[in-house]
Every structure is written in structure tokens, then in C-alpha cells.
């Protein structure tokens with residue numbers, strides 16, 4: 455317990471020093487998260503509560519959170535099944551609120567991020583996207599904050615990829631520590647085909663996960679991978695051996711997480727994850743996300759994106 459406290463204090467001290475220099479992205483305890491009312495970069499400052507109010511106007515779908523006190527494994531479910539769990543503004547806000555709850559959940563050691571009804575997420579909800587073409591950098595700032603806090607939770611997280619994980623859906627999966635894939639699922643960073651760059655932080659995370667060459671290949675090719683191909687490329691950590699029903703695959707995924715990475719003492723497990731996060735709290739991460747946001751803002755709402763939206767592309 456002392457070790458965990460020491461690490462948390464050190465992390466808070468680093469995060470606080472980032473706040474004092476105007477860099478307000480990273481998170482840890484609720485008290486610090488509450489202090490992070492705005493997210494700043496060298497060139498722009500974003501007011502997260504104001505962005506939140508704006509995003510809430512784009513209703514549709516929900517994100518649910520279930521905490522299992524006994525196993526210490528939480529399940530966060532994307533729920534917009536008619537649109538293959540594409541994310542609306544309201545769902546982004548729900549997710550941010552659930553990350554707040556998970557930051558306070560001291561009994562937890564694991565998290566599964568999943569979509570309902572056998573699909574992970576088909577990216578940004580294109581109905582929402584069409585109405586939010588004026589709001590790219592702000593949305594990106596909100597998502598960067600939420601997904602960095604997800605990545606930095608003291609829980610070992612896994613994305614269960616079923617059905618489609620496309621565009622923003624593929625980005626969400628990179629905010630988890632591990633990826634488990636259903637044998638029939640597909641994953642692709644298809645943003646470039648939609649006339650945009652990554653808006654939810656995946657470029658920064660892909661470079662860190664797989665190195666710059668593979669990140670560049672994934673993002674410029676927009677290739678959509680089967681589970682077998684994704685495993686060969688090292689994009690996913692485990693492929694479920696045969697396709698099961700949604701609930702059975704979720705149970706399998708929880709079992710995989712519990713038996714591999716959540717099988718030791720809770721305090722120690724959280725301390726290990728916090729140490730990993732600590733080693734990753736670099737200014738370079740924050741600056742990379744700020745750059746990613748700026749680049750994204752240059753294309754969001756631009757002619758290439760509008761043409762792609764008009765073309766009603768299916769990423770088969």
C-alpha cells in the first residue's frame with residue numbers, strides 16, 4: 455500500500471507540474487482530474503466543461519459501466535447498436551463520466567471495453583460528424599483527455615474487438631493496454647479514406663505501441679485487417695479461437711484478462727500499472743497529442759472530408 459501511495463504522490467507531483475506550465479491533459483486521482491478544467495497546448499486552450507456542454511447536444515446511444523466488485527473487473531459497453539456502436543457526442547460525455555468513476559474505484563484491477571450486440575465501434579457517428587464539422591479540434595481535445603485518462607487508469611484494460619473496429623473505433627482500442635479480437639472481427643484505421651487524420655489520439659499511441667514505420671503503414675494504407683491478419687501484424691494480443699455469441703465472447707475475454715493480468719493482489723496490480731503510467735508521463739506525449747489535434751483540425755470539415763461523407767463509403 456505504501457508503495458502504491460508513493461507512486462501516486464510522485465505521479466500527482468509530475469501532473470501538477472504539467473498543470474503549472476499550462477499543459478493540462480494527464481490525469482490521476484479525482485482531485486487532480488477536477489482541477490484539470492481546461493486542456494492547453496502551446497497554441498490553444500480548450501475549456502473542457504464548455505466542450506462537454508456542446509457535445510451533449512449530439513444525442514443518441516449511450517455508454518454503460520458495470521463494476522464487478524468480486525472479480526475487480528469492470529465492463530464499459532458502447533451502446534448504439536443501430537449504428538454499429540458509432541460514437542455520438544453524448545456517448546463521448548458518458549465515457550468521460552465513467553472514466554471519472556473508474557478513477558475512484560479503488561477495488562478495481564481490470565477493465566474490458568466492449569460494444570453491444572457483437573460490434574465494437576464503427577468510428578464517429580457520421581450523423582453526428584456531419585453536424586459537428588465546425589468543432590474538430592474541440593472534440594479532439596475532449597477525446598484526448600478522456601482516452602489519456604483511460605490509458606492511465608490503474609487498471610489493466612482490454613478492448614474486445616467484435617464485428618467492426620473502424621476509424622475512431624480502432625482508435626479507441628489503442629487507448630487500452632491489450633486488444634482481444636473475435637475471429638470474425640475486422641480492424642482498420644480508415645480515417646484517411648474519410649478525408650481526415652486521427653482525431654482521438656491514435657497516431658500518438660500507435661507510434662508508441664508499434665513504432666513509427668508500422669504506425670505510418672497502418673494510417674496511410676487504411677487497410678482493414680481480419681483477425682488472422684491483425685494477429686500476424688501484432689496488432690492484437692489474442693484472437694478468440696472460434697466465433698461465439700456476444701456474451702460468451704465477453705466471458706472468454708474477461709477470463710483471458712483475469713487469468714493473465716488480474717490474477718495477483720489488487721494493490722500490487724494497481725501499483726504495477728501506476729508505475730508503467732509514471733514511466734510514460736512525458737511532455738513528449740502531451741506535445742504529440744497537441745500536434746495531432748492541430749493537424750486533425752486542418753482537415754476536419756475540409757473538402758476531402760465533405761467529399762468522403764457524400765460518397766457514403768463502406769469499408770468492406
Ligand SMILES: CCC(=O)SCCNC(=O)CCNC(=O)[C@H](O)C(C)(C)COP(=O)(O)OP(=O)(O)OC[C@H]1O[C@@H](n2cnc3c(N)ncnc32)[C@H](O)[C@@H]1OP(=O)(O)O
Pocket residue numbers: 536537538540576577578579580581618620621622623644645648650653767768769770
Ligand atoms: C472519427 C473519424 C472516424 O471514425 S472515420 C470512420 C467513420 N466510420 C465509417 O466510415 C464507417 C462507415 N460504415 C461502413 O463502412 C459500414 O457500415 C460497415 C461498418 C463496413 C458495415 O457494413 P454493413 O455490415 O453492410 O452494415 P451497414 O452499412 O448496413 O450498417 C448498418 C447501419 O449502421 C450504420 N452505420 C455504420 N457505421 C456508421 C457510422 N460510423 N455512423 C453512423 N451510422 C453508421 C449504417 O448507416 C446502417 O444504418 P441503416 O441501417 O442504413 O440506417
